[in-house]
Amino acid sequence: MVPLSSFDYIIVGAGSAGCVLANRLTEDPQCQVLLLETGGSDRSIFIQMPTALSIPMNTKKYAWQFHTEPEPYLNNRRMHCPRGKVLGGSSSINGMVYVRGHARDFDEWEAQGAEGWNYQQCLPYFKKAEDWAFGEDDYRSQGGPLAVNNGNNMQNPLYGAFVEAGQQAGYMHTDDYNGKQQEGFGAMHMTVKNGVRWSTANAYLRPAMQRANLHVQTGVQVEKVLLDGNKATGVRVRQNGQFREFQARREVILSAGSIGSPHILQLSGIGDPVVLEEAGVELKHALPGVGSNLQDHLEFYFQYECKEPLSLNSKLGPLSKLAIGVRWILFKTGLGATNHFESCGFIRSKAGIEWPDLQYHFLPAAMRYDGRSAFAGHGFQLHIGHNKPKSRGSVKIQSDDLDCPPKIQFNYLQHPDDIEAFRACVRLSREIIAQPAMDPYRGNEIQPGAAVVTDEQIDSFVRSAVESAYHPCGTCKMGAIDDPTAVVDSDTRVIGLRQLRVVDSSIFPTIPNGNLNAPTIMVAERAADLIKQQTALSGESVAVGLAEHWQSQQRCHAPLRG
Template identity: 75%
Template structure:
């Protein structure tokens, strides 16, 4: 068994781990080891944005986790892929860039993650990015992460969808990551110069030029090494050999919302009954490890398109070849976008303070994994209720680190979540039936006009919903009995051990998780280094001043909150 010594050991080269590797090695005095189970991200299928469905469904690049039968989804097992490659899930995701609503982070602060309110986190969102249209009080212009709008909504269906939202009485928003999330507008993506701009491209590659960073791939971490209640290093396997690495300062888990709780449990940190059932010695009882698991669900609302403008006409082998060759030669065209170029964020009902429903608009009718393309022209909306009340868990099954944990989200367990999806169906139909869509809207393919009653909608949703691939909150940050880390991201009761990734979110934000995960890592890096936090922002947030009494604003005056 070989042994090496470092100042910091980071487990997981994903959305958070790559950020930490970069920021911690800015100080040349810090020797950092970054461990990743996967390998290189240089595949064309990772780097080409339009090929996003391939790495997500490839064992080489993603853990192909599957849930236990979900009792409120007719006992379906749900696919839960997680990145297993440099860049982690930022190398296999849909590249959608959504920070979440300002109130999501105020909610974190109120849940016990003191200091993680919107005023404090906005500067770290700005620090992380370079927004293609220039910096301002909300957007950054000097950060590693390139963000743009893909092909700038050249397909007419994108803008028709935005106009339909306006026709239905909702806001149009110039920047849902800026002043105002609520409304319909252009969607943003982590693409730069036509390439997927993962955290591997944005953060890790520049850091790998530094002598004080060591990156080890194909390394499966077995456990965190403990000396009493102090983390001293990790044990990992590479090429059939077992190694130990020691950390003089800290061990930081950035293995994601499945990997981080699983690794804590393998190390003897977690709920006593879960560890004992798996035959693992309890080193530190921490009941919240693996609990509070949350995710977003979504389904596809599909329509025929009356005009031949959708992407369905580009799915034959000849057009795919042309798109691929153009991307290889020029890094532009349809190969340089994820195709989700317009979107919407709305509130499901009066009395909901900030948006809890999210739309991704796609000018094609197909599955997210690229399969089962509709025969003919069509378009679809990915729609989901994004503030679920249902909670699940990640539980270790055995002391063998190669055995996947038990995962169950308990999707739609809570009646409020089922009600939210009924709102999704009814509000979407109203939006798509606005005049702006008249020249494009054909017959409803899915759910189908016959699905009308609560019971019919519920039955459709149980069979049609899929994960939006946003597992989170399984090592929540806070101070209550289920909190795993404190507001400094330190594991309660264990010295020199932190968790920094989406697992520490107290609640799931209204949006995709890559951006807030990067923000968490940026802020955590300052906490780890003992640096003064960035100056809080006073940038105002636009809200509907009558949210308590109406579901949409119509043409009413907006209010600054």
């Protein structure tokens, strides 16, 4: 146990945001920081080896295995919602894909009341965080904690064929979707360093743990934030079956994620009075927005047989996996050193949309997220989803019992525009794979299947086949203090309370067009300066690439094959 019981800052959650904060706040040697994590060590080959990504997210030891309530617009399916429960949090169980989001996503945040969170102000913090493998420019930087590269550099020819097919279908090529121009097809980036998953635990926490002023406690579950009137004074936790309290001299910072942070607020009596009353929790501070505004990305696998024996399906047997693992253990190279998502695409689902709302991850295999083969033989697949959903859900406390999980309801596909976008996913994807670049490889369509053609057939397929992309956010919305749906202000402070902040993906006002680890790290980098009351990094005015005729055209030219 930590001998101290009082600290300057208490950070709840050693995940994508918490590890960043632990590093940045302990840069001041006079500042004592306590970092609390329910999970344990991330020292596992299944976490550190990139190709093993499907294992930790499906393992109770490393992830909260949440499930939603029956989703009414997905045939009442209960959807899997794993969240990191280990040092590094969800950055230790995710797919390691590095996508910042489109510049307009952050302009959208500011438009919704998150003052100072436009793209110009966020860009310096994306750059501060990263160590980009391919040099510096106005958009990218080197020397930061977070290693970003392209894994095995698209050695499998299927990656390049997919990128070429996207251009033949009428879309742009992008040299760097995290740079000036997101829209288009190109190489995908990942958080891997020297063949090892570069989680925030590796990038930020381990260097900080060498400092005497950082105190890390694992196996600790936070029951509630302690309040003295409208001031947060510390936290009450359970560790080894015993309860104890830690005091915060300056601030308590919740970084428990989009499920954990609103739940802890609700356990503390902070939230919607109606929700708290139904759960039998005493109201301490009314904030109706706590737990609302829940958003996520859905995706499905568009799968094809591959006519050439190039796919990873032949590597899924026990002997092949053993060989991959041995090579990785010895040399940190080969197929074990990549997440296999090495090419991608970002497109708009229809004309009149200013920036991309659909995202492709290309995988040279036909398999499921649990790592099992989808069929016997060679294949490839597109992970395709609509990334700017209008449907909204909630996270609601059910009981004051610490062991009772919250009620999670996304209301996936509730909004008709979301269904329309998934129809575009099916039709546009078929058009891309029908291009000449894929002729040497394209076999039969496995899923959805050639017979799925009409709106009704596509809708039925989507409702039965879509899965979460594991990007929940928005449940402690950042906004103006007079916004009744906002939970934190633009300085990440819980509205109406002192010395309490939330810093993680739960404060996103809207979901970005991309995977959420990169913007979560950026948010934590910028929040650290706000907490330390340092002068924020100067905003950078840069050009933002948009399709020239986005108002009237869905792509830049007609496809070679329709």
